Amino acid sequence: MLIRFQFSNFASYRDLQTISWVASSLKHPHRDPIAAAGTEHGILPCCAIYGANASGKSNAIKALRFFVDVIDRSYRRWAPEQPVPIKPFFTGGETKGQESKFVLDFTIEDVQYQYGFQLDESEVVEEWLHVYPIGRKQIWFHRLKGSAIQFGPKLKGPNRAVEQLTRKNSLFLSAAAQQGHDQLGQVHFRLMRMVVFDRHQIGASLRRLANWLQRHEDHSILRLIKAADLGIVELDRTEEEPRHMATERQPELPGLFPSASAILGPVTGKAIVTMKIPTVRFVHEVEGNALVFEANMESDGTLIYASRLPGLLQSLKFGGVYVVDELDRSLHPALCLQIVKLFLSPDTNPKKAQLLFTTHDTTLLSSGDLRRDEIWFAEKKPDGASELYALSDFSPRKNENLERGYLQGRYGSVPVLNEASFLNALRFEDKDV
Numbered sequence: 001m002l003i004r005f006q007f008s009n010f011a012s013y014r015d016l017q018t019i020s021w022v023a024s025s026l027k028h029p030h031r032d033p034i035a036a037a038g039t040e041h042g043i044l045p046c047c048a049i050y051g052a053n054a055s056g057k058s059n060a061i062k063a064l065r066f067f068v069d070v071i072d073r074s075y076r077r078w079a080p081e082q083p084v085p086i087k088p089f090f091t092g093g094e095t096k097g098q099e100s101k102f103v104l105d106f107t108i109e110d111v112q113y114q115y116g117f118q119l120d121e122s123e124v125v126e127e128w129l130h131v132y133p134i135g136r137k138q139i140w141f142h143r144l145k146g147s148a149i150q151f152g153p154k155l156k157g158p159n160r161a162v163e164q165l166t167r168k169n170s171l172f173l174s175a176a177a178q179q180g181h182d183q184l185g186q187v188h189f190r191l192m193r194m195v196v197f198d199r200h201q202i203g204a205s206l207r208r209l210a211n212w213l214q215r216h217e218d219h220s221i222l223r224l225i226k227a228a229d230l231g232i233v234e235l236d237r238t239e240e241e242p243r244h245m246a247t248e249r250q251p252e253l254p255g256l257f258p259s260a261s262a263i264l265g266p267v268t269g270k271a272i273v274t275m276k277i278p279t280v281r282f283v284h285e286v287e288g289n290a291l292v293f294e295a296n297m298e299s300d301g302t303l304i305y306a307s308r309l310p311g312l313l314q315s316l317k318f319g320g321v322y323v324v325d326e327l328d329r330s331l332h333p334a335l336c337l338q339i340v341k342l343f344l345s346p347d348t349n350p351k352k353a354q355l356l357f358t359t360h361d362t363t364l365l366s367s368g369d370l371r372r373d374e375i376w377f378a379e380k381k382p383d384g385a386s387e388l389y390a391l392s393d394f395s396p397r398k399n400e401n402l403e404r405g406y407l408q409g410r411y412g413s414v415p416v417l418n419e420a421s422f423l424n425a426l427r428f429e430d431k432d433v
Contacts, residue, residue: 001036001043001352002194002321003105003112010066010100011059014089014385019060021047021354024373024392031344034352038112038135044374045343048327049358049388050365050406051378052415056386057358060378061197061325064356067102068195070117071188074124075174080167084119089385099125108190115173115187123168129187140183143172157181196311198324205307206295210278212310213237220317221309228335230302234283236292239276280306301330308339316342319351328361336361337369344369366403372396377413 001021008016023033023041033042051057066086078084088098103116117127127143131154140155149172151159158181166175177188199205212221214237225232282293282302295303308324315322322343328336336359342348343355358378364370375391394411396402405411 001034001107001319002354002356003036003039003043003107005064005067005105006101006103006116007063007067008101009088009098010063010102011087012056012089012380012384012386013059013063013388015387016101017060017063017386017388019047019049019064019356019376019388020390021045023371026371026373026392028371030369036107037110038132043107043352043354044371045349045352045354046340046370046374047354047356047376048340048364048370048374049356049376049378050360050362051358051413052380055380055413056378056388058325059386060388061323061356061358063102064195064323065197067104068191068197070102070119071171071174072192073174074170075167075178078167078169080169082169083121084123084169086119086121088121104191106191106194108187113187115191117171124171127172129173129184141172155183157183193318194320196315196320196322198308198311198322200325202295202303202307205310206280206303207278208310209307210237210280212313213280214278220313221306224309224313225306227338228305230305231284232282232302233285233290236281236283237278238281239278282306299330301332301335304330305335312339312342315353315355316349316351319353321354321356324355324357327357327359333361333363337364337367340364341369362403362406365406366401372402375402377411379413 003022004018004020006016006018007013021044022039023044025041033044036043049057049060070084074084086100088100099118099120101116101118103114105112105114107113112132114130114132115128118125123145124143125145127141129140131138131140138154139150139152141149141151141159143149145168149159149163157176158179162172162176162179162181165179166172173184173188176184199208209221213235222235225235279295281295282298284291284293312322314320327339331339340355340357343353365375373390373392376388377391378386378388380386391402391411396405407414
């Protein structure tokens, strides 16, 4: 489970920000937080971020995605002299050398971990991993620019050998995982499986759905689609007509691979690669007949909902956090609420999965299902920097109408719109028409 995520100097965020799943002392009439060692009131299954357009909601999601991508790719994908692809807070001036910080507190099998790093546009400045097996801090490693990495006695394995292979622009954790370090490899593996991001590309998501249907024999996805009242009675996994892709031929290596020319042909020209693309078609029942609809015949809402189900189910079945930017995109508010409720109920969420999402759907605020410490806001300050804060900071009254209060600007994080400005914007002069 995730406990909290902190980051600074990323995109529209300048100062250190925190997204926290740590429950406060607030009570909810229908459910309690998830019990977790090291927390007084437990951990929350949900975190919803509201805010005006351009307030920084999506950038908060991107910060977590960048954190995961650096862990996953910095050693195995980045070139030795490649700059770190960070997007620091932009002031219009010089940004080189400014450090960005990312810290994640999480649990694996009831043991708390804290992993973090600071980097600039050229290298990793600091990196550390702390573990709290019985509530006491163990430093597994601490890396500081210009110094040898400090290793704690509890971290076994080829630490110094991995240190020698760690480039200045890659994380030590990433290098250790690629070099077969047992302890750190397990942490890396669990982190990669812990956070699942929604994909905005419908085509890629439908391929993911097709692959899920092939690998998993349960019928949870079909049941969830039927429950959404989309008129779909069956899913048809299929493969699109083969696509012929022309790829540049690689130069032949004489003597090493004598059979290469038999496969690739002459060195010049293009090779023809045949690929079958898995996809899903949707079966509807119309006047008693089963009709197969291609994806391009379905509504955006149907495709978005169906394409999100593999990631959602992966989190619910195996544990972890499902991250969705704009949960309400093309979805009815009632359907959004049901998605959220899957994570709130122990019956549908026995693995203690979590949900992090951004939304403009204010009906979730009035439903009474979300705790007040599960509701967060992103707001752009007058100086252009975004900030995150929780609804619980305002101590709203127990029976306060949260939806109305939010729309009235009581908690901030709403756009300041002037109807007269919109009307004046379209007062055309004769020369404009």
